[in-house]
Amino acid sequence: MKKLFFLFIALVSFSSFSNEDTFSCDPKKFLSEDNLDKVLKHRDSGFNICLNCEGDSCSFRKELLSDQQSLSICKRLFCTASFASHGFELPADTPRGKSSFSYNYSISKKGKVIDISVKKSEGVFSTKDASKFIKALTRKTKFTPIEFGGSYYNLINLSSEMSINTRLGQE
Numbered sequence: 001m002k003k004l005f006f007l008f009i010a011l012v013s014f015s016s017f018s019n020e021d022t023f024s025c026d027p028k029k030f031l032s033e034d035n036l037d038k039v040l041k042h043r044d045s046g047f048n049i050c051l052n053c054e055g056d057s058c059s060f061r062k063e064l065l066s067d068q069q070s071l072s073i074c075k076r077l078f079c080t081a082s083f084a085s086h087g088f089e090l091p092a093d094t095p096r097g098k099s100s101f102s103y104n105y106s107i108s109k110k111g112k113v114i115d116i117s118v119k120k121s122e123g124v125f126s127t128k129d130a131s132k133f134i135k136a137l138t139r140k141t142k143f144t145p146i147e148f149g150g151s152y153y154n155l156i157n158l159s160s161e162m163s164i165n166t167r168l169g170q171e
Contacts, residue, residue: 023059023060023064023071023075023079023157023158023159024158024159024160024161025075025079025080025158025159025160026080026160027081027084027105027113027137027138027141027160028081028084028137028138028141029080029081029084030080030081030082030083030084030141031076031080031081031082036082036144039076039077039080039144040144042077043077043078043146043148044148046073046074046077046078047146047148049061049070049074050064050070050073050074050077050078051074051078051146051153051155053153056109056151056152056153056154057106057153057154057155057156058078058146058153058154058155058156059155059156059157060074060075060078060157061074078146078155079107079143079155079158080143081141081142081143082111082142082143082144083140083141083142084138084140084141084142085139085140085141088136088137088139088140089136090133090136090166091132091133091136094129094132094133094166095124095125095126095129095166096124096166096167097123097124097165097166097167098123098124098163098164098165098167099121099122099123099124099125099129099130099163099164099166100121100122100123100161100162100163100164101118101119101120101121101122101125101127101130101161101162102118102119102120102159102160102161102162103116103117103118103119103130103131103134103159103160103161103162104116104117104119104157104158104159105117105134105138105158105159105160106154106155106156106157106158107143107146107154107155107158108154109145109146109152109153109154110145110152111142111143111144111145112141112142112143113134113138113141113143114154115156116131116134116135116138117131118130118131118134119159124166125164133164134162143155
């Protein structure tokens with residue numbers, strides 16, 4: 001049987017990491033409706049500044065790594081969710097205890113988290129457990145699709161890491 005868990009800061013914490021091929025974003029951080037409207041007004045002007053696209057896939061420009069202010073603006077424009085659920089169903093076979101893991105993912109043309117690939121897992125979670133957990137956690141997360149010039153784009157080479165404690169209060 002699956003149980004509904006609500007996320008609290010003590011239960012799940014996200015942090016960011018970057019390497020030469022990925023840019024860190026937090027798939028559970030989302031914009032208020034008011035801020036979303038402001039972000040969408042500036043997306044077109046930031047498209048060529050922030051993104052490098054080939055075909056229908058885009059990634060953040062590597063030059064942004066040396067300009068944290070511009071990188072922060074680009075992340076807000078293109079990889080901050082428009083909706084993220086505060087609770088989710090924990091898979092029934094989820095191990096209990098502390099774990100941390102890092103993973104890569106992409107955002108589809110439709111604004112969904114896809115291509116989850118766990119890079120490292122420590123603690124009670126195996127790589128497979130971490131992947132199932134991330135899928136459950138981001139199942140309802142939505143991003144406003146990236147549209148420019150009448151075409152829609154995937155956003156690839158994103159990363160995140162997470163530390164969790166899945167112990168129940170009485171355990």
